[in-house]
Amino acid sequence: VTRRASLWGVQSKSEPALDQPQVIQAALDLLDEVGLDGLTMRRLAEKLDIKAPSLYWHVRNKDHLLSLLAEAICARTHLPESTLPWRQQIEALAHEYRRALLARRDGARVLASVFPSGTNRLRLIELVLRNLLNAGFSRRDAAYAGFMLNDFVTMFVMEETRPIEQPANGQEGPPTTAQEWVEGLSPGEYPSVRALADHLMDNNAQERFVFGLEVLLDGLERRLIGKS
Amino acid sequence: VTRRASLWGVQSKSEPALDQPQVIQAALDLLDEVGLDGLTMRRLAEKLDIKAPSLYWHVRNKDHLLSLLAEAICARTHLPESTLPWRQQIEALAHEYRRALLARRDGARVLASVFPSGTNRLRLIELVLRNLLNAGFSRRDAAYAGFMLNDFVTMFVMEETRPIEQPANGQEGPPTTAQEWVEGLSPGEYPSVRALADHLMDNNAQERFVFGLEVLLDGLERRLIGKS
């Protein structure tokens, strides 16, 4: 990435200045490289060959940058056929949403860190809510269900992608692996945790996601049956 | 909080040194005062009338401190009657868990930031899993359901307690209030979002929590009925 400063008022077409889309793209690349915790304004500036304060010409502050990243992460989600039954549409949307969050490192954490706004993200929300209304949910239930679905997917992916604690040093500490975690439990205590240890940490994420989605939609569907 | 250094090897009973419980208590107080983002090692040290490096004698690092805080937050949760039916026990545990997370500022964020460990927290998990197993769920389903319940409560409280964005400056920016947020939507687009705006932001949290818990447990219960 090479650029040059142009003189004030002189629109030098051969030396285009940095613009916001380029900043966002660089930030997305940096996010994939170093994760959300490593994404700093200073490192982003370095990547763009400018000094950190220059970034504030293109974005209001770091929070604004994260909002823009959230929007970019929600872009290019494939929307379901509007002729499908509501449940299948919502299932498809949930899977697409998860896919989008997994596509970039710490995508779920980025989404969780900013208030939902932006056309891409709102379009997803709109579609979920529309399907719930079409299904026959009351306005209250549709709104509450929308929260649940959004929260479920976001939290699921955050957990799914949470890196396991590293040993860091040879010292004693919190368990470094899931295996070590369960073995650290005193044998007599927490018998259920021990009994379920395999499944608590298999991290067969796809299977677990389908399970969760089914439970959630079953629970929602039951409210429709109760009414009609 | 006043203390004095004691001479090396001299156990001066009248001048007790700082110990870990005192550090934790001060950290909890500081958390309530300034929130998770304001909780820094340096401020905590200041509150304890020591210098920041001294803290590392009592806790391994900030992450360790947060683990200790998570444990403290999970303490003093009232456990349900073990004679109650599984669903009522889990409902009671969910409400207690939420209550504990709400009891301290940013409690949910603290819990979400550390890997689950510690006796208080494990006891809650153990009880949920035990009830699911008693209810007749397979080991796999019980484990997955445990995740869902934990994630639901944690995410719910995080959202419930997320402070609304402040105006900060007079400039244009992300919406500052929920009211402003929905009014900023272009009228033609996102009709469902607009139609549900009241319920998307009423933040009648208690009602919404009960709704979510019922949906979740209904969805889980359906899997039992399908089997027997």
Place this chain on the structure above:
DNA sequence: ACCTGAACACCGTTCAAGT
């Protein structure tokens, strides 16, 4: 219009040294 230099007010953490 867009970028830099210098500065402010912070962070977590280490490590030798004090008592």
Place this chain on the structure above:
DNA sequence: ACCTGAACACCGTTCAAGT
């Protein structure tokens, strides 16, 4: 055993100044 001083390697952000 417990604490301090000094330092390292960072942060986000502002603001006057450059071109």
